[in-house]
Amino acid sequence: MSEKKTADSLEFLLGDYEKMDKIDSAADWERVRRRIAIDRNRRLLFNFLRNTAAVLFPLLLIYQFVFVPISSKSNEVIETITITSAPGMVTKTILPDGSEVWLNAMSSLTYPLRFTKKERTVQLSGEAYFKVVSDERHRFNVKTPQEMVVSAYGTEFNVNAYESETNCEVTLASGQVEVSSNAGSKATEVLMSDEKAILHVSSGNIHVVSADTYVETAWKDGxxxxxxxxxxxxxxxxxxxxxxxxxxxxxxxxxxxxxxxxxxxxxxxxxxxxxxxxxxxxxxxxxxxxxxxxxxxxxxxxxxx
Structure with a gap:
């Protein structure tokens, strides 16, 4: 009985030995090494992506909430309004900053739906009387087709700039304005109350004379x-x-x-x-x-x- 058990045990051990003899330890080690290497690379990649995200995410937020709005504003189309006064009519309008404008017959005024943070600029063709709200930080500009610019921070003045006329005229009712020409000699003059600047369109020259403000501006009262x-x-x-x-x-x-x-x-x-x-x-x-x-x-x- 004992001999039979001994034979069975030897047969079992012999079977295990044959199985062990068939094992390729080098190949198994290579597979384990590759698996360890893959796991390590995965951890390295994960750490790299996590660190990269930690750096890029704040930059993405800055781009999204700072640079994109700035770019959008720079490319934003400025909406404008154009008011035209028919023959025999005097048209009054209020600008976005509260300034009042009287527009004479056969004149047109173009202005933005809202003024920029730097300046207030309108385009005039014809004649208009401006009562400008005072704002020392934002200059108010009136541009005409004859390349004349009337500039102030807050005052009352009349601009006569019909395209059919050979001269443009600016009459100051109160305050102070700067009148400049971007054509010809590119002259600039500063007006005081009851003075009139006359721009000679052909030469771009400006000369200043005394003015009868009532005569020049009575049209706005009909x-x-x-x-x-x-x-x-x-x-x-x-x-x-x-x-x-x-x-x-x-x-x-x-x-x-x-x-x-x-x-x-x-x-x-x-x-x-x-x-x-x-x-x-x-x-x-x-x-x-x-x-x-x-x-x-x-x-x-x-x-x-």
Missing amino acids: KMVFRREKLDKIVARLSRKFGVDIVLDGDRLKEYEYTATFTDETLEDILDLLKRSAPITYTIHKQRQLDNDTFTRREIIIKTS
């Missing part, structure tokens, strides 16, 4: 005031106010001078008054329909009688 004004200047203002074309037939008519104040008179009333004061006559031509179904403006011819 009045037309003339003080020894030549007829060619009068008919230019009448043309814009009433939306008509007035032609002077003869150079001599341009030298006629008038002193008058008109309030609610019609165009015909004014022409009759002018006719009584000088040897002139006038003819009014009706509107004509054009081929595109639009109509011409009324035309008035003034001649010597």
